[in-house]
Amino acid sequence: MRVLHVASEVFPFSRSGGLGDVLAALPVTQARLGAEVTVVSPWYAALSGTPEEVWRGEVPGVGLVWAGEVREGGVRFLFVGLPEFERPGLYHPDDVERFCAFGRAVLPVLQALDLRPDVLHGHDWQAGLVVAHAHLAGWRTAFTIHNLQYQGRWNLAEARGWTGLPDWAFSPEGVEFHGDLNLMKAGLVFAGQVTTVSPTYAREITTPRYGEGLEGLLVRLTLEGRLSGILNGLDQDRWDPRTDPDVLPYADAAGKAANGAALRAEFGLDGAPLLGVVSRLADQKGMDLLIEALPELVDHWNVVVLGGGDPLLTAALTGWAYHPRVAFVSGLNEGLAHRVYAGADAFAMPSRFEPCGLSQMIAMRYGTLPVVRETGGLVDTVPHDVGFQFAEATAGALAAACREARTTFGDTVEWRARLERGMTLDFSWDGPARQYLDLYGKL
Template sequence: MRILFATPEVSDFIQVGGLAAVSAALPRALREFADVRVIIPGYPSVLRGLQDLKPVGRCQPFAALPAFEIDLGHTADGLSFYVVRCRELYERDGTPYSDRSGSDWGDNNIRFATFSYAAAQLARGLVDKHWSADLVHANDWQCALIPGYLEWHYAHIPTVFTIHNLAYQGVFDRSTLGQLGIPEASFNIDGVEFYNRLSFIKAGLVYASHLTTVSQTYAREITTAEFGCGLEGLLRQRADRNQLSGILNGIDESWDPRTCASLLQPFGAGDWTERALNADDVRDQFGLAVSRGPLFALVARLVHQKGVDLVIESAQAIVDAGGQIVVTGKGEPRFEEALLNAQTRAPRSIAVKIGFDDAEARKIFAGSDFTLMPSRFEPCGLSQMYAQRFGSLPIGHRTGGLAETIVDGETGFLFDRPSAPGFLGSLCRAFSTFGMKDRLDHMRRAAMAQAFSWTDSAKSYAALYRSSL
């Protein structure tokens, strides 16, 4: 079984969100079941990270999409990567999606249509004469045209399309249809049209053989008006035909506090004295006062979806009750500014680091007592899994993957509505638990016992692939 796994980011080389971590771990876990090869755009970090890149083929321009080359390389552990090389599209400073100022690249439609077209051609065996795909697994809107290009070129290759976050859809002006080589006949309610605009993600939702998302709860939620982002009708149709599944993400084995090299002091369940040394380290690094109170962490993209405004609104109450807050992440300027202002008002109780560093995040999970996740919606979420493995009890809204991975009152705390009163209620429960050492010990042990392995997820995807062939 030959699987082409298409993704716009992989944490081996470049990471913007949780998709990168999934794209690094899932293909590796799937190697037990299939010949899995990843395809990714040729960003500078990818070209630097794969030392054995060799060209396997070249494609000529298509519509207004430029010519490109596809190279094949491997990571140190042998995972195969096809890299779409087009200097004018991918070799730029910034993130995969935006420039250094945070503004989306103005030609993202061309960039990810080219990538999708490249993946489709590779899958068909028209690029690498030694390899073609039995199935393509495409991820998020940046890869969503792959099922479309296969359909429009009459290639009968099954596709699985995974929705990691339905709120990001890749919507562009309809005038670009011809430039992208998308048939005019597909621009209708049963195709790529979305309120008279071109929707990349809708191409994936319409043309893929099977849809998945990253938790069973989110798979149900996106069929409702509250979470469906205007696509709930289409998603209900796919669900009614048993063509929409929820498969929970996992986390990789490096998230083990007994062996994690990023920590000042490794520890296991029950080693609370050793764990406290990590808390002291975090307070010292972030300039927080020595304290016997609880340390709350926010490790997230600083955007509205993540409920950052609820954290800002509750920050003073946390400090007044004897708690401290440490924040790391980046996102919307309004939230970054508000958090930095909160730090200015209480610099020994609130610490904010704009930006993200994996090693620093690991230290924070290992040193904090509670991790704040008041997300308005959360397709899966990874931070609550990382937090539990490191003994930091998550406080989350009962939605998506949070509802499936946090056991309320046992491994963390859940609240039912994404509102300040609901969030404050869970914060009060956390403070109460922190004051009951036996209860805190029990909950930490239960949280750290959670596995969140990729093994079960990989088995589910492999079974889905086989049933789709």
């Protein structure tokens, strides 16, 4: 089967979060299972190196476009170069216009290269317009929602000319959404099959609480048999405490203890158990709840937080840096993230919603027990005999779950049993990759 993925980022070339991680692992796994896989993504000016150029030409309505390729892990990575992406960084305020240009350029590039897959699989709103144009060209299409909150909306009167879509598409049944162009909706409307990244999130987004205004359309897709949830996997080679070069390698609780001691020494923390956080600093992730709960948490835990995002949340956490049991590092730091997963005893994820989440899987693989809110992929991945769950998105509920975890930590036998069960869970991509290949078969 010839599969073509389209996404705005793919690790290790470009990455801002979990989307890039998925596009690093899923295509490689599908290729190992026998599929012929290509991944298409923009070439950002910030990327290092130069892909081998395979095409250059004019695309109507877009302008000069070039394409280059890199082959790794049995996958062909095809990068599309556009003037709109020749600036620092990945994402910008005018991204709807930029990804409309990308959305119009992809099919002409593929056609020029005589590359037509059996299935084109778009990921998140940045690929929504590609899915629409592929459907209109008669291609089979799938589309995955990684986070419904981000939809790629822009005033329709201004954005209409950016898309290259026919007039009939600009209706409530098409890409129009409350007077805006909505590129997430474009993917949902035009895809033959739609998935989300966990079964629980697939159910949640059909409700007003989580549907972000699109719940009516998503209910319809469910009734038509076109919406399902396939749980993300984890790159278990990249995230393996036995071989991780950023930590003191270990395979059991005894080896993990050395990493805890190293993390305490790194930040000058005392002997209390460690509660780790590696997260975007955003309301979605419940970081305000964590900050509100800190006065109680520090009575029982050392708290190590790594993350960047909302300036107000960053400032609030910076204000806690004086406390001898709190360590906060702002921004992205891959090596430190690995050390937090390895050195922490428990890992907090108080998300208001969580389409899937990778951090809880990584934490358990590293013997770190998650304290999570009961939502989305956190429900589907954290067993009750490993981690700790709480229902309400409140600081009090988070603090209560952390109290339960701290009490359990005092029972050495029980804690070690939970730790060892977590380290043996299988989150590999083989199962999800096969589910996607089966889904393509429906098309």
